[in-house]
Amino acid sequence: MSNLALKELLYKIADDQLILGHRNSEWTGFGPLLEEDIAFSSMAQDKVGHSQAMYTILHQLGEQVPDTLAFMRPANQFHNCILVELPNGEYDFSLIRHFLFDTSEAIRFEMLSQSSYQPLAELSRKIRGELRYHTLHANTWIKQLGSATEESISRLQKSLNEALPYALGIFEESPFEKKIIEAGIFEGEKELQKRWVKKVEEIIQQTNLSLPDLKITIPVFGGRTGKHSEHLQPLVDEMSEVFRIDPGAEW
Amino acid sequence: MNSLDPRVNRLPEIGNPQNIQDKEQLDQFGTFEVFVQPKEGKPFQHEGALHAPNLEMAYILAKETFTRRFTCTSLYVVDTRNVYVSPITERDQNAYDLVENVSDQSKEKRSFEIYHLLKRGKQHVHVGSVKASTPQEAMSVAKNQLNAGKVFNIWSVASNDIRFTSDEEKELWLTLPEKKFRDAADYKGGEKLSSFLERRIKESNV
Amino acid sequence: MYGGGNTFEGIKTDHLKQEDPILLAAFEARIERGEKIEPADWMPDLYRKQLIRMIEQHAHSEIIGALPEGTWITRAPGFKRKLALMAKVQDEVGHAQLLYSAAETLGKSREQMIDDLITGKSKYSNIFNYPTFTWADCCFISWLVDAGAIVNQLANAKGSYGPYCRALERICAEESFHLKYGHHCVIYLAAGTQKQRDMFQEAINRWWAPMMHFFGPADKISAHTEVLMKWKVKMSTNDDTRNQFLDMYVPKIWELGFTIPDSNLKKNTETNRWEYTEPDWEEFKKVINGDGPCNKERLEVRRIAEERGKWVREALLTKAMKYVMPLA
Numbered sequence: 001m002s003n004l005a006l007k008e009l010l011y012k013i014a015d016d017q018l019i020l021g022h023r024n025s026e027w028t029g030f031g032p033l034l035e036e037d038i039a040f041s042s043m044a045q046d047k048v049g050h051s052q053a054m055y056t057i058l059h060q061l062g063e064q065v066p067d068t069l070a071f072m073r074p075a076n077q078f079h080n081c082i083l084v085e086l087p088n089g090e091y092d093f094s095l096i097r098h099f100l101f102d103t104s105e106a107i108r109f110e111m112l113s114q115s116s117y118q119p120l121a122e123l124s125r126k127i128r129g130e131l132r133y134h135t136l137h138a139n140t141w142i143k144q145l146g147s148a149t150e151e152s153i154s155r156l157q158k159s160l161n162e163a164l165p166y167a168l169g170i171f172e173e174s175p176f177e178k179k180i181i182e183a184g185i186f187e188g189e190k191e192l193q194k195r196w197v198k199k200v201e202e203i204i205q206q207t208n209l210s211l212p213d214l215k216i217t218i219p220v221f222g223g224r225t226g227k228h229s230e231h232l233q234p235l236v237d238e239m240s241e242v243f244r245i246d247p248g249a250e251w
Numbered sequence: 252m253n254s255l256d257p258r259v260n261r262l263p264e265i266g267n268p269q270n271i272q273d274k275e276q277l278d279q280f281g282t283f284e285v286f287v288q289p290k291e292g293k294p295f296q297h298e299g300a301l302h303a304p305n306l307e308m309a310y311i312l313a314k315e316t317f318t319r320r321f322t323c324t325s326l327y328v329v330d331t332r333n334v335y336v337s338p339i340t341e342r343d344q345n346a347y348d349l350v351e352n353v354s355d356q357s358k359e360k361r362s363f364e365i366y367h368l369l370k371r372g373k374q375h376v377h378v379g380s381v382k383a384s385t386p387q388e389a390m391s392v393a394k395n396q397l398n399a400g401k402v403f404n405i406w407s408v409a410s411n412d413i414r415f416t417s418d419e420e421k422e423l424w425l426t427l428p429e430k431k432f433r434d435a436a437d438y439k440g441g442e443k444l445s446s447f448l449e450r451r452i453k454e455s456n457v
Numbered sequence: 458m459y460g461g462g463n464t465f466e467g468i469k470t471d472h473l474k475q476e477d478p479i480l481l482a483a484f485e486a487r488i489e490r491g492e493k494i495e496p497a498d499w500m501p502d503l504y505r506k507q508l509i510r511m512i513e514q515h516a517h518s519e520i521i522g523a524l525p526e527g528t529w530i531t532r533a534p535g536f537k538r539k540l541a542l543m544a545k546v547q548d549e550v551g552h553a554q555l556l557y558s559a560a561e562t563l564g565k566s567r568e569q570m571i572d573d574l575i576t577g578k579s580k581y582s583n584i585f586n587y588p589t590f591t592w593a594d595c596c597f598i599s600w601l602v603d604a605g606a607i608v609n610q611l612a613n614a615k616g617s618y619g620p621y622c623r624a625l626e627r628i629c630a631e632e633s634f635h636l637k638y639g640h641h642c643v644i645y646l647a648a649g650t651q652k653q654r655d656m657f658q659e660a661i662n663r664w665w666a667p668m669m670h671f672f673g674p675a676d677k678i679s680a681h682t683e684v685l686m687k688w689k690v691k692m693s694t695n696d697d698t699r700n701q702f703l704d705m706y707v708p709k710i711w712e713l714g715f716t717i718p719d720s721n722l723k724k725n726t727e728t729n730r731w732e733y734t735e736p737d738w739e740e741f742k743k744v745i746n747g748d749g750p751c752n753k754e755r756l757e758v759r760r761i762a763e764e765r766g767k768w769v770r771e772a773l774l775t776k777a778m779k780y781v782m783p784l785a
Contacts, residue, residue: 025530026258028546029523030758032766033280034554035301035312041547042315045540049430052536067535087261091769126429129422137311144308145772152772238257242592243534249650251534251592251642254754255588256528266764279568279780280773299623300558300783302567304773316554319547320631331781339497372493372619375785404495406784432540438637440644444712447648451714 005176006117007061008079009186012224013108014054015080016170018070019232020101021047022239023088032091039137043098046130050123057119071243075233081223083166085232092155093163095145099138099203100167104196106131111192116184139203146207153208160204164212168219171196283309284334285317286377288325295327297366297375297406306330310414314423320433323424325416333412335386337405346405347398353391355384362410363389367402375406470684476501488689493619496562496785504688509563510579511690512621516556517574518582521755522602523549525585529595541638545599548631555627558783559620566780575760583741584667586749593646593656597664600639601706605671607632608702609693617689620785640709647713654714661710662718669719669736670744672699678738703731 024044031037055066063069083101088094109131113124145152171193174180181188197214204211222228242251254260280302286295298317303309309328318326338349360382366375379397383389389407416423431437473481480499487494494500527546533539557567573579584602589595610632614625646657673679673695685691693701704724710717721734744752 022531025543026261028530028543029520029527029550030258030262030762030765031550032762032769033302033312034520034550034557035303035316037550038319038547038554039312039315041543041550042319045543045547048536048540048543049432052540070536071534090263090765126426129425132420133311133314133423140307140311144304145769148772149768151768155768238531241532242529245534245592246650246652249653250645251538251649251653255590256524258528258531259754259758262758262761263765265761279566279778280770281778282781282783284784297785299555299627300561300785301554302780304775304778308773316551319551331784332779334784336497336784339495371495372622374623432537433544433634435633435637438541438634438641440637440641443641443648444644447644448712450648 003061005174005179005183006185007058007063008174008176009180010054010058010061010120012079012081012174014051014058014069015078016084016101016105017047017054018051019078019080019235020084020097021045021049021051022235023084023086024094024098026088027094043102043134043137046127046134050127050130053123053127057123060119067243068247071240072247073236075228075236076226078226078228078232078236079224080232081166081169081172082220082229083163083169083223085223085229085235086166087231089159090155092145092152093159095138095141096156096159096163097167098134099142100163100200101170102131102134102138103199103203104167104170104192106135107195107199108186108192111187111195114184115186120185142203142209143206146204146209156207157209160209161212164214164217165220168193168214168217169221169223172219172221172224174224280304281309282331283313283328284331285309285313286327286329287318287323289322291324295325295377300331306414318424318427323427325421325424327413327415329408329413333408335390335407337390340403343401345398345400346402347390347394350390350394350405351387352394353385353388355388358384360384363393364408364410364413365389365393365397366406366408367397367399368404368406369401370403375404380410381407470503473501473503473684485687488617488687493622494617495619496782503684504690505563507685507690508618508621509560509565512556512560512563513565513570513573514580514582516553516560516570517579518585519549519553519556520574520759521581521585523553524755524758525587525589525751526595526598528589529592532592534592538642542595542599545635545638548635552624552628552631555624556621559618559624561783562620562785564782568780571759571763575756575763577747577756580745582671583745583749584671585755586744586752587664587667588751590663591656591660593653593660594664596639596642596646596657597660598639599635600643601664601668601710602671603632603635603639604706605668605698605702607636608698608705609672612692612698615689616692620783623785643713647715658715661715665718666736666740669699669733670738670741672696672702674738674741675735700731703733707731 021044024040024047028037028041031040051070052066055069058069059065083097109124109127112120115121115124142156146156171189173189177188180186201211281304282300283303283306284300285298287298288295301309301312301316303312306328313326313328337346340346340349362380363383363386364380365378367378368375381389381392381396383392386407386409390405393405393407481501484500523546526542530542530546533542557570560570561567570579574581589598607629610625610629614622614629616622643657646653676694676696679695682691707717707722719734721732724731
């Protein structure tokens with residue numbers, strides 16, 4: 001089995017987690033409610049922690065150490081979907097992204113619990129509880145704000161409309177899609193997307209929001225092959241600002 | 252704003268910084284009391300309070316506000332208005348001595364959770380459940396069933412008012428003990444410090 | 458994180474005479490016995506007011522204190538530092554939550570306190586009015602400013618008001634990670650490259666004066682606070698806590714081979730007290746009253762955070778809600 005296919009899968013998952021965790025950490029100290037500020041920060045730490053676990057698996061497969069992978073690659077070598085690199089916007093966009101992404105992440109890891117690749121199956125079992133919290137949190141907030149005031153509903157709807165094409169970019173298929181599925185490592189993006197749509201619809205139906213017609217929504221692809229928006233390079237520059245002062249140094 | 256902080260520079264310009272006025276009507280959320288079970292088998296204890304718009308939100312927010320560190324196996328929350336408080340005592344008085352005997356045969360009985368505060372400065376701890384029709388009656392029943400003598404203060408809460416953690420949800424705290432990056436123990440600089448000091452001594456001797 | 462000092466200016470004890478002497482005597486006897494005062498107890502107006510002010514300022518210091526370190530979260534070098542700093546700054550927001558809650562038991566709502574912070578009515582620890590220029594400045598705060606705060610917090614944890622003590626117990630437990638993390642960061646800078654060492658030395662040079670201000674004005678020019686010490690609201694004098702800090706941490710700084718920009722700094726082995734150049738208390742006054750490098754920015758950030766969150770809070774408010782005081 002081509003290690004390349006497995007590594008590609010690991011990289012894209014890890015990069016999604018790192019970049020989204022990094023984005024969400026920007027809210028620490030700036031949140032709309034004290035208690036929510038704390039909760040959002042916990043979830044950001046979880047994401048960054050997950051990415052570190054994934055990069056550790058990659059390191060065991062022969063890639064560089066996690067710090068190097070996270071802090072020394074240029075933007076065009078990252079495999080995250082474009083959704084996660086977009087700026088935070090206001091809390092409505094961040095919450096919608098949190099809802100759309102974490103719904104897919106929870107399903108992805110549920111599927112990975114059956115993976116033939118042991119380290120992934122183990123990691124999936126381990127972080128189940130954390131992902132459970134992420135989706136519980138997201139669903140509660142979306143249901144709450146998605147049925148509250150005119151302003152909260154219209155803000156969330158606008159963000160949902162804007163985020164959806166990017167969210168579909170999560171499921172951009174890999175050139176190794178068939179290999180991954182045949183080797184039993186992962187059931188594939190198509191299957192993931194199918195389950196994701198069902199879950200998202202289920203929650204949206206409990207609000208005053210409406211899900212745009214996915215059949216006519218054009219996905220924004222490119223992230224998985226290193227073709228990013230103008231937002232990733234500045235993010236990567238900022239993230240590695242101190243590290244790059246002296247990459248050989250111990251901080 | 253022109254700041255050294257890149258996050259601050261990304262903040263939107265909003266509102267009027269020159270004209271800061273007091274909020275006319277303060278937007279206030281409800282208050283909820285939070286109870287945490289530190290270890291399997293130990294009783295739940297009162298940890299604190301938070302503000303939230305409703306019970307479910309209170310549960311979700313409590314999880315990170317109060318149980319993101321140390322040990323925890325479960326948690327529950329209740330609206331502060333649903334916590335019935337006994338009168339406070341003086342010196343060696345037992346709070347139960349101030350609790351009236353109440354007995355209501357007419358209404359249906361439901362479950363109430365009882366909490367004791369044994370000493371000023373400590374936390375209320377769960378001691379058991381009783382059946383009663385009202386919070387007052389619950390305290391009266393607890394007087395007979397749970398009175399341990401020298402209780403400083405008692406709380407009673409209708410079980411139905413509580414948002415408990417379900418068995419399924421206990422996995423929320425599964426990885427809590429593994430998050431070492433928040434433990435002081437993960438930051439032992441001793442070795443690094445000693446090898447550094449040795450180096451300095453060598454360098455100054457050269 | 459809390460510096461103290463500025464809290465207790467101009468206390469008028471005359472209205473104590475208006476308090477019921479029997480209740481006052483019982484209240485003071487309770488404190489002397491070492492018993493905690495709980496929210497439902499009778500307490501003199503002065504006690505209530507001063508405690509609200511002190512706890513509120515402590516809470517504001519935490520939420521503002523999250524900003525100078527928070528700015529380095531997105532730039533922290535490496536996973537270990539990134540995760541730790543995210544957790545540490547999160548804790549500061551968490552401490553603010555715990556402290557506002559404690560102050561609320563005395564009768565002031567959290568919203569009112571936050572409003573007073575943004576309008577400039579309430580103060581916070583002065584040290585956060587300075588900018589963190591480099592990663593090393595962030596490390597200075599994480600280690601030494603936290604260390605200073607812990608000296609204060611450990612003292613206050615033995616105070617008389619139950620809810621504040623409970624909050625401080627929790628805070629002190631979380632701070633142990635902060636302190637170790639801060640020291641760990643600085644050890645690595647000290648043991649690292651010349652660039653790293655220089656970065657931290659420059660940070661010390663910038664932050665030493667604010668650090669000496671941290672514990673508040675010298676006792677000889679401070680307001681009289683005897684009644685607050687009697688009531689175990691103020692647990693230690695400014696000079697005592699400053700001396701304790703110097704005793705614990707100056708040797709640790711020197712051990713790493715760094716210099717401190719005060720040639721008069723030394724321990725007097727006879728008096729067992731540290732001697733130092735008298736800090737510039739005029740500068741301290743100037744900054745705490747609004748004329749520091751970051752005052753405007755700090756409050757502006759809080760104001761913007763509240764504005765941005767307005768629609769969220771409005772969407773969450775319902776008629777069924779009622780604000781009530783926390784119980785404990």
